[in-house]
Every structure is written in structure tokens, then in C-alpha cells.
Amino acid sequence: MLRVYGGELFTDFITISESTLARTFMINQSEIEQLLTQLHQRNVVIYEKQKDKPQLTFLTPRFDAPSLPVNVQELNRRKELAMRKVQAAILYTEHPTQCRTRLLQAYFGEKPGEACGICDNCLKKKKAVEAATTAIREQVRDYVALANGPGVSPKQLAHHFAQTDADSLAQLLKLMLAEDEIRYNKNGNLTLNLG
Numbered sequence: 001m002l003r004v005y006g007g008e009l010f011t012d013f014i015t016i017s018e019s020t021l022a023r024t025f026m027i028n029q030s031e032i033e034q035l036l037t038q039l040h041q042r043n044v045v046i047y048e049k050q051k052d053k054p055q056l057t058f059l060t061p062r063f064d065a066p067s068l069p070v071n072v073q074e075l076n077r078r079k080e081l082a083m084r085k086v087q088a089a090i091l092y093t094e095h096p097t098q099c100r101t102r103l104l105q106a107y108f109g110e111k112p113g114e115a116c117g118i119c120d121n122c123l124k125k126k127k128a129v130e131a132a133t134t135a136i137r138e139q140v141r142d143y144v145a146l147a148n149g150p151g152v153s154p155k156q157l158a159h160h161f162a163q164t165d166a167d168s169l170a171q172l173l174k175l176m177l178a179e180d181e182i183r184y185n186k187n188g189n190l191t192l193n194l195g
């Protein structure tokens with residue numbers, strides 16, 4: 001065998017030809033097979049008999065299913081990561097109030113910037129603010145109208161609308177003055193423009 005196939009036989013599996021060996025030893029092939037099988041049984045060689053079906057050689061070790069060397073920790077980490085991604089995607093699409101752009105920025109680990117002002121949630125918020133402003137504008141109008149004549153001092157007004165954000169109220173009054181809906185009278189009180 002060593003003469004025919006060389007020293008590599010000691011370190012690697014070599015494809016042999018039973019028929020060539022049989023010719024070399026001038027015996028028939030079944031005898032060669034028998035001899036090799038005997039050597040195999042005596043642990044002298046590892047002999048895999050020639051088969052007539054196509055053979056497949058795995059280049060990496062194969063494991064039985066129950067003893068698979070699975071890295072459970074790594075598997076769980078990946079699973080968790082995948083779950084987090086899915087949850088972030090759900091949050092992105094279903095969040096009822098947050099700016100979508102800011103959600104995206106947070107997802108990609110960026111520091112969320114200003115609200116974009118154009119996504120559906122931003123538009124929803126804008127509409128809500130507009131509706132609230134319109135409602136307060138009407139209330140201010142009604143309140144000033146009640147006191148028409150002497151008018152309402154800005155202090156009284158601020159006191160009456162204490163629940164409303166002071167800046168928003170100041171801006172609203174500025175707008176109402178600019179649009180000449182209300183005016184200051186000579187006493188420095190706000191009155192309705194009835195003209």
C-alpha cells in the first residue's frame with residue numbers, strides 16, 4: 001500500500017483503487033477487499049469500502065442534533081437584538097404622538113433633534129395647538145367683550161387665563177392686537193374693536 005500510495009497514507013485519507021491493488025498482487029478484487037476489511041477490523045487501517053453511489057465529504061465536523069455545539073448565549077443575544085429591532089419598527093409606525101424623524105434618529109443612536117414639523121404626528125400636534133389657540137382666542141374675545149367700556153387690564157387678563165401658558169397668551173394678544181381685534185384704550189386697558 002505504501003509503495004503504491006506513498007507516505008501520505010499515514011496522515012490523510014487517500015482514494016485507493018481495489019482493482020489496481022488486485023492487479024498488483026495478482027489476486028482478485030474481492031480478496032483485496034476481504035484483506036483490507038480484516039486490516040480495518042484489526043485497527044491497522046481505516047478502510048472505507050468502495051461504494052457505487054455518489055459520496056459527499058463534509059469539510060467541517062458534523063454534529064449529532066442533540067450534541068450541537070450551539071452558543072446559546074450568542075443565539076439569545078441575536079434574538080434579543082432582532083426583537084428590539086422589531087419593537088423599534090412597531091414603535092416607529094404606531095407611536096401616537098412622537099415625531100417620526102426623532103424616533104428614527106433615536107433608533108439609529110443619534111441624538112434626536114428638533115421635531116421635523118412635516119410628519120403626521122407633527123402635523124397632528126400643529127393642528128391640536130391651532131385648535132387650542134383658536135379656542136383660547138375666542139375665550140379672550142368673550143372676556144374682553146364682557147368688560148367693554150372700561151376694558152380689561154393686561155394684569156386682569158393674565159390672572160383670568162392663569163391656566164394658559166403665559167408665553168402663548170402673550171403671543172396671542174400680540175396677534176389679536178396686530179389684527180386689530182382688540183385695542184388698548186386711553187386707560188391702558190384692552191377693549192374689543194367694535195368698529
Ligand SMILES: [Zn+2]
Nearest residue numbers: 099116119122
Ligand atoms: Zn415630525
